[in-house]
Amino acid sequence: MERVFGVVGRETLLAEDGLSFIRGIIEGRHPAPPFAQASDIDLIEAEEGRVVFSGRPSTRFFNPLGTVHGGWTATILDSAMACAAHATLKPGEGYTTLELKLNYVRPVMPESGTVRCEGRLIHRGGSVITTEGSLHDEAGRLLAHGTETCLVLRPQPPKQPSAG
Numbered sequence: 377m378e379r380v381f382g383v384v385g386r387e388t389l390l391a392e393d394g395l396s397f398i399r400g401i402i403e404g405r406h407p408a409p410p411f412a413q414a415s416d417i418d419l420i421e422a423e424e425g426r427v428v429f430s431g432r433p434s435t436r437f438f439n440p441l442g443t444v445h446g447g448w449t450a451t452i453l454d455s456a457m458a459c460a461a462h463a464t465l466k467p468g469e470g471y472t473t474l475e476l477k478l479n480y481v482r483p484v485m486p487e488s489g490t491v492r493c494e495g496r497l498i499h500r501g502g503s504v505i506t507t508e509g510s511l512h513d514e515a516g517r518l519l520a521h522g523t524e525t526c527l528v529l530r531p532q533p534p535k536q537p538s539a540g
Contacts, residue, residue, distance in 0.1 A: 380407045427494070428493065429456050433488055444485060454476055456509045457476075470529035474504075509523075
């Protein structure tokens, strides 16, 4: 099946719980986000509180030093950690990232092969979600890791007309 890239409408996004929506991207019921095409990153696994992305680092992501730019590494880690948070949402809930912290352990290179990035839930509270992520090369060596804090956005009740 050929992947489709695009953005879903807000109603579609909020109609399902987070894990169902994430699985819908993997299954092709929902389009993959456009950035995934541009960055050679794919969402490949999802379960409650855990997601996995794969990525293909290449010379087109090089910085002036001749290594894959840290922004590419941050993108795949942010994607995995944020989607681990997304996979905990109830229908109607949204989220936004409050904080992202990364540690770069080894340079990412095309020779790293297809990398694997896992995002895992640390804590789901009523309004704050914390996750962690790790990026490994094809040989299983740690390339980078991090943590992320997300704020849960609850649906707003309809406004009541004012008495007048």
